[in-house]
Amino acid sequence: xxxxxxxxxxxxxxxxxxxxxxxxxxxxxxxxxxxxxxxxxxxxxxxxxxxxxxxxxxxxxxxxxxxxxxxxxxxxxxxxxxxxxxxxxxxxxxxxxxxxxxxxxxxxxxxxxxxxxxxxxxxxxxxxxxxxxxxxxxxxxxxxxxxxxxxxxxxxxxxxxxxxxxxxxxxxxxxxxxxxxxxxxxxxxxxxxxxxxxxxxxxxxxxxxxxxxxxxxxxxxxxxxxxxxxxxxxxxxxxxxxxxxxxxxxxxxxxxxxxxxxxxxxxxxxxxxxxxxxxxxxxxxxxxxxxxxxxxxxxxxxxxxxxxxxxx
Amino acid sequence: xxxxxxxxxxxxxxxxxxxxxxxxxxxxxxxxxxxxxxxxxxxxxxxxxxxxxxxxxxxxxxxxxxxxxxxxxxxxxxxxxxxxxxxxxxxxxxxxxxxxxxxxxxxxxxxxxxxxxxxxxxxxxxxxxxxxxxxxxxxxxxxxxxxxxxxxxxxxxxxxxxxxxxxxxxxxxxxxxxxxxxxxxxxxxxxxxxxxxxxxxxxxxxxxxxxxxxxxxxxxxxxxxxxxxxxxxxxxxxxxxxxxxxxxxxxxxxxxxxxxxxxxxxxxxxxxxxxxxxxxxxxxxxxxxxxxxxxxxxxxxxxxx
Numbered sequence: 163x164x165x166x167x168x169x170x171x172x173x174x175x176x177x178x179x180x181x182x183x184x185x186x187x188x189x190x191x192x193x194x195x196x197x198x199x200x201x202x203x204x205x206x207x208x209x210x211x212x213x214x215x216x217x218x219x220x221x222x223x224x225x226x227x228x229x230x231x232x233x234x235x236x237x238x239x240x241x242x243x244x245x246x247x248x249x250x251x252x253x254x255x256x257x258x259x260x261x262x263x264x265x266x267x268x269x270x271x272x273x274x275x276x277x278x279x280x281x282x283x284x285x286x287x288x289x290x291x292x293x294x295x296x297x298x299x300x301x302x303x304x305x306x307x308x309x310x311x312x313x314x315x316x317x318x319x320x321x322x323x324x325x326x327x328x329x330x331x332x333x334x335x336x337x338x339x340x341x342x343x344x345x346x347x348x349x350x351x352x353x354x355x356x357x358x359x360x361x362x363x364x365x366x367x368x369x370x371x372x373x374x375x376x377x378x379x380x381x382x383x384x385x386x387x388x389x390x391x392x393x394x395x396x397x398x399x400x401x402x403x404x405x406x407x408x409x410x411x412x413x414x415x416x417x418x419x420x421x422x423x424x425x426x427x428x429x430x431x432x433x434x435x436x437x438x439x440x441x442x443x444x445x446x447x448x449x450x451x452x453x454x455x456x457x458x459x460x461x462x463x464x465x466x467x468x469x470x471x472x473x474x
Numbered sequence: 475x476x477x478x479x480x481x482x483x484x485x486x487x488x489x490x491x492x493x494x495x496x497x498x499x500x501x502x503x504x505x506x507x508x509x510x511x512x513x514x515x516x517x518x519x520x521x522x523x524x525x526x527x528x529x530x531x532x533x534x535x536x537x538x539x540x541x542x543x544x545x546x547x548x549x550x551x552x553x554x555x556x557x558x559x560x561x562x563x564x565x566x567x568x569x570x571x572x573x574x575x576x577x578x579x580x581x582x583x584x585x586x587x588x589x590x591x592x593x594x595x596x597x598x599x600x601x602x603x604x605x606x607x608x609x610x611x612x613x614x615x616x617x618x619x620x621x622x623x624x625x626x627x628x629x630x631x632x633x634x635x636x637x638x639x640x641x642x643x644x645x646x647x648x649x650x651x652x653x654x655x656x657x658x659x660x661x662x663x664x665x666x667x668x669x670x671x672x673x674x675x676x677x678x679x680x681x682x683x684x685x686x687x688x689x690x691x692x693x694x695x696x697x698x699x700x701x702x703x704x705x706x707x708x709x710x711x712x713x714x715x716x717x718x719x720x721x722x723x724x725x726x727x728x729x730x731x732x733x734x735x736x737x738x739x740x741x742x743x744x745x746x747x748x749x750x751x752x753x754x755x756x757x758x759x760x761x762x763x764x765x766x767x768x769x770x771x772x773x774x775x776x777x778x779x
Contacts, residue, residue, distance in 0.1 A: 320739050321751060428622075432626060
């Protein structure tokens with residue numbers, strides 16, 4: 163027997179066990195218990211909470227100005243008196259800047275996720291459920307957008323709208339919308355074959371009502387899980403674009419911009435780029451772990467799709 | 475054959491539509507192009523005169539067809555910042571990008587496929603573990619951060635390789651490796667899983683029981699089958715390399731198409747930005763077309779459709 167068949171059996175067994183458990187203790191508690199048991203998710207959540215906490219509570223506690231320059235205290239190493247993570251080439255406090263940078267990253271990620279989730283869900287559901295020429299049109303546009311490298315789209319947007327976070331959010335949101343719409347469409351196509359949709363149709367429900375009451379609740383969990391995967395994509399893209407100067411503009415502190423500022427001083431103060439760089443990696447890692455964990459908890463079938471988005 | 479033709483027609487239509495979109499997008503920043511040409515103290519009339527001279531007041535479709543006409547006649551115009559001829563920029567930077575892109579492409583497949591095979595043939599060994607860890611890390615670390623780590627280690631600390639510049643073989647190493655890393659990691663994963671899938675097939679057992687040597691079973695049968703999904707995605711890898719080249723070329727100061735485009739956008743040099751946007755969009759569309767066509771060529775099941 164091949165490995166693949168084995169995994170299917172395991173998945174089936176697990177789903178059966180999950181079903182029985184949710185019958186016993188109720189669906190909400192069963193889901194929550196599963197979340198706690200998932201070590202990846204737990205680790206990712208703890209890591210994420212630490213980074214998030216640093217981003218949101220950090221600046222409030224210190225109350226310091228991220229752009230305050232102090233030329234008598236440049237290039238301090240981490241652990242210096244009054245500058246927990248040291249200072250950069252202008253003597254600005256690294257800790258405060260990293261905290262605000264996390265906030266900027268998360269704001270971009272939130273904007274991108276809202277845009278891509280909203281439009282991706284609507285487009286994917288319309289294409290998958292309505293079919294026909296609407297499906298062909300939406301699919302044509304979505305496949306076209308999806309075929310472009312994210313960074314190239316963002317550079318084109320920056321070329322049209324100027325540099326800044328707004329074009330970055332639009333560009334990344336656009337490409338992620340296409341990615342989410344593709345998967346949602348596929349899910350809707352397979353859901354439309356199921357008996358409950360058939361039953362709703364036979365019962366004479368209108369198309370909008372079937373889509374809203376019967377398809378939407380079934381599609382929401384996998385879409386949210388998928389969106390969490392694209393949060394990581396958005397964070398990396400924002401950092402990369404800020405790094406090459408097309409994202410956040412000074413004086414707004416952003417993690418990518420800080421890595422870029424620090425790279426001219428690698429030989430005297432490697433910390434200046436290392437600290438924001440490690441922060442980006444931690445942020446991305448925690449978001450990916452949360453995404454992977456959520457996927458395992460809510461929808462084991464999505465495992466292949468989230469990993470294989472690029473391979474279709 | 476029908477599919478190839480359909481994809482080709484689709485690509486041409488999409489290319490035409492994208493050229494309009496790119497043209498329009500870059501034109502949106504036309505006001506800045508005027509600002510770049512006149513001193514800040516210039517009067518409103520002066521600005522208007524420059525707008526008129528640049529043709530920014532003509533109807534949009536006229537501007538577009540003028541532009542396409544001048545492209546066809548080979549008159550590509552000059553850069554606003556250093557007055558360099560765009561045509562000669564294209565040959566020079568295009569060549570540099572081609573060198574870097576080809577090196578990355580060779581790394582993606584020339585290193586990725588053997589590593590993936592090794593991992594699949596020594597499954598669950600230390601080799602497998604090490605290669606797969608490397609692959610996961612290659613996908614998780616953002617490439618600009620990888621670039622910086624590589625510069626810090628190999629240029630600043632060890633002094634083995636130069637940190638930036640073009641175009642000696644030594645200067646090529648770091649940008650090519652960084653540019654290739656994510657595609658390489660993906661290729662390793664795909665090769666491993668495709669090999670494993672084929673190794674478990676019944677025909678492999680039949681071949682082995684027929685007395686065929688292991689080298690021939692793997693080389694002639696398993697590997698050939700496993701290659702299909704990997705090679706058919708070569709086009710997608712090209713698109714990915716084009717996207718990342720924008721970042722990697724900028725970091726390493728590699729004067730290729732990506733760096734030219736990023737700098738042109740930053741300096742609002744809009745004839746350059748417009749032309750090189752079109753060039754990169756065309757490359758991406760061509761490679762997507764190649765991916766589509768390649769897939770139907772190597773996958774006989776799709777040929778009828």
